[in-house]
Amino acid sequence: MAANAAGAGGPSVPRATTNGAASSATASQSTGGPNPGIGQASNLNNIVIEYLSKKGYTKTEATLRAESAAHEADGRPISTKTEDLSGAKYRQGFETLRRWVEDNLDIYKPDLRRMFWPIFVYSFLNLVSDDQQKESKLFLHSFKAQFETEHVDDLRALESISLPDHVATNDTAKIYRGAKYRLSISSVAFYNLIRFLEEKEKEGGNVLVGVIQNHLNVNTIERGNDSQFALAQVLNRAKANEDFPAEDEGIPGHNPGSANTSRAAGDSVLTRLKLGPMPMEEDLRNDVHAELEDEDAKNPPAEGQPSLVSHFEDRIKREESEDAPTRNELQMPSSIARDVAMEVQKIKEDRDRFKIETRTGGVGPGVSVTMFTFHNTYDSVNCLDFSEDNLLVAAGMSESYVRVWSLDGKPLPSLVEGQQPSASRRLIGHSGPVYAVSFSPATASNDSTGVFTGPKYLLSSSADTTVRLWSMDTWGCLVVYKGHNHPVWDVTWGPFGLYFLTGSHDKTARLWRTDHIADLRMFVGHDKDVDTVAFHPNGAYVFSGSADRIVRMWLVSSGSPVRMFTGHTGNITSMACSPGGKVLASADDAGTIILWDLALGRLRKRMRGHARGGIWSVTWSVESNILVSGGADGTVRVWDVDPPEPAKENGALGQGRVVAEGGTGQKIDGNSQIQTVAGAGKKKGKDVVVTADQISAFPTKKSPVYKCRFTRQNLVIAGGAYFPQ
Incomplete structure (x- = not known):
């Protein structure tokens, strides 16, 4: 009965204690109201523990003692210093590791530096998962600067994570926590790293060893005489301050250069590329x-x-x-x-070309542009292309035909008897708007040989799902290529004039050969339209850019993917690979140009200056050090691919400054300052950020720029249609 009475007023377990203790507890419970006093919870715990001890419930007693020790007298969890110390150990351990790596031998530095990023990411996510908000934020801001150039998108995603729930819902966090980060480094460097961290256990080395064991899949490689890890190769890279190619690095499908989304342990993430020029026969x-x-x-x-x-x-x-x-x-x-x-x-x-050097004393090279403007087109021109002998220009029209003009105004030659001499020709055959045209490779005429070296053919792609091959001798259609089942947005010739590439609304890019009626390769992997395609200069690789905001690189001989680049915030509208074959430039309709390092599979840098609407053409100088772009904002812009290091102002290089979109021109003076002339009497548009990479900008009056091209003598020609608003 006494037990039941106690149960009505509170806990039933005080039955085994003395009557005085039981009465005191019950009275306190009944008079204390719903919020017991500070010492009451502690007293009740002691009473229960005594009861469990006398009854012999040793396991239950031990559990209750452990749980009671982690709470204050009023029942609130105790904020122990051990958690704060463990959080600080991540920061202390990472700083200790960073100093050790920078003081290490040069032959090991490139390997060891590649460990920084995955250790940084997983350490931060561990801190957030442990609900150590202060330490996680301090850790992120202490070390993120060294990764801002290469991992800007992932850092932006990590900065939004502050609570354990965020780790479970953030896409980037789920990618990293859902798979192990793969890395291939030399065995000597890795074993030295582990030994060092074990020696620095009290300085945070133990928590970093835990990160490596739990979240990294490290593949150790012995140095071989013929491998990238050979001593001679390592020493040469160290002298040049270069990193190793990112073979097998990252999380499949997430690493910016990864084209392989398989999670199998034996699969390679980054295929070694052959980027050298095609040897001459x-x-x-x-x-x-x-x-x-x-x-x-x-x-x-x-x-x-x-x-x-x-x-x-x-x-x-x-x-x-x-x-x-x-x-x-x-x-x-x-x-x-x-x-x-x-x-x-x-x-x-x-x-005999005009040689373009990089900036000297902060002054950019003097690149000029010859602009061809088409009038009275009434918005019917969809695309343009210039022949490589600089004598012809072709336009794809919305009225389903192609028109070719002579740039020097002379009559176009024809082998067909009875054709009247004319400075332009209409090529009729498509049954839908023409979206892309491309001249076959050519050079200026060489009078000494007497052999014709101008363009022999022209390709055009259309909304009618076909690609047509036109003869520049007879001005007639030679072949109709069928294979795509949706509009074909882009077509381009390969560097040797035998193969060509197409991209379509059917989400595929296809490789063709002029002497075959069917496509040779179908490149499948994009989730949306393939809007633009390009060849590597050696012809062994092709690129496809899509509305899914991804650039993919494919091997021509097998059709397999070798790279996947993610980072664009808009639909990709134009691409071009540098003549040196090392860097790809891709542009989008958000006004951004991104340079990709093909060998390492990494984002090299971003360049901004164009307004929104689409950058429709990019082209490289012969030396691969200058890029020219043109687009819907009616400007042709010149970019320095490798800006000087000292040119920093108001923060890191490349962040740019805000200028008005209504400006009539920008230029960079010797101090890399951006100057803007304001538009007159127009409504002010959105501000546009112009990065310090821009050398100069050439505005048109009201002509969107459809095409710009560097000639082999480093002269720039561009074309657009006058489009009054």
Whole structure:
């Protein structure tokens, strides 16, 4: 009965205690109201523990003692100092690791530095998961600066995480916590790292060892004589301050360069690329050498100018690379007389080109642009392309035809009898708007050989789902290529004039060969339209840019994906690979240009300056150090690919400054300051950020720029249609 009475007023367990204790507890419970006093919870715990001890419930007693020790007298959890110390250990351990790596031998630094990013990410996520808000925020802001260039998108996502619930809902956090970060480094560097962290256990080394064990999948590689980890290779990279190629690095499908989304442990994330120039056929090389000797004999070089033969030999030496694909991989046909004449002309143009150097004393190179504007088109021009001999321009029209003009105003030649001489031709055959045109590779005419080296063909793609091949001799359609089942947004020739590439609304890019009626390769992987396509200069790889905001790189010989680049915030509208073959430039309709390092599979940097609406064309200088772009905002902009390090102002280089969209021109002076001339009497638009990479901007009056192209002599030509609002 006493037990039941106690149960009505509070806990039933005081039955085993003395009557005085039980009465005191019950009276306190009944008079204390719903909020017991400070010492009451502690007294009740002691009473219960005594009861459990006398009854022999040892396990229950131990559990209650442990739980009681973690609470204040009023029942609130105790904020112990051990948690704060464990949080501080992450910060202390990471700083200790960073100092040790920077003081290490140069041959190990590139390997060890690659450990920083995954350890940083998982340490931060562990701190947030442990609900250590203060320490997690301090850890993030203490070390994020060293990763801002390479991992800007992931950092932006991590900065929004502050609570344990965020770790479970944030997409980036789920990617990292849902898979182990894969890394391949030399065994010596890794074993030295683990030994160092174990020695620094009290300085936070133990928590970093836990991060490596729980969240990293480290593949240790022995150095071999023929591998990237050979001692000679490591020393050379250390001298050049270069990193290792990111082979097997990252989380499959998330690493910016990863094209392989398989989670199998044996799969490679980043395929080693062959980015060197395609070697010249031996017979072609000998024929070109002989022709150049004859040219030098007829027209000796000017004083101080190298001969054509010596310039050709120097280029061959520069282009010799172990990283080059073979001609057999692409099944290239044997060379003909036209190939010899084209190579001879290319050597002439390359030797006599206007050489563009990088910035000197903060002043950018003097790049000028020749702009061709089409009037009275009434918004019917969809696309433009210039021939590589700089004599023709073609436009794809919304009225389903292609029109070709002579840039010098001379009548276009024709092999068909009875055709009237004209400075333009209409090519009729499509049954839908024409969205892309592309001239076959060509060079300026070479009078000494007497061989025609101008463009022989023109490709056009249309909303009618077909691609057509047009003859520049007869001005008629030769072939209709069918394979896509939706509109074809883009088409472009390969560098050797045999293969071409298309991108379509059916979410595929396709590789074609002019002498085959069906496509050779279908590149499938994008979730939305493939809006733009491009070739690598050596012809061994192709690129596809999509409305899913992803750029993919594919191997031509097998059709397999080798890179996937994510980071655009708008639909990708234009791409171009540098002549050196190392960097890809991609542009979007949000006004951003991103440069990608192909070998490392990483974002190199962003450049901003165009307004929204689409950057429709990008092109590289011969030296691969200057980029030119044009787009819907009616400007042609010149960009320095490698800006000088000292040019920093108001923060990190490349952040840019805000200028008014209504400006009529921007330029950068010797101190990398951006100047803007305000528009007159117009409603002010949204502000546009112009990064310090921009060298100059050439505004048109009201002409969106459809195409811009560097010639082989480093001159820029651009084209657009007058479009009054």
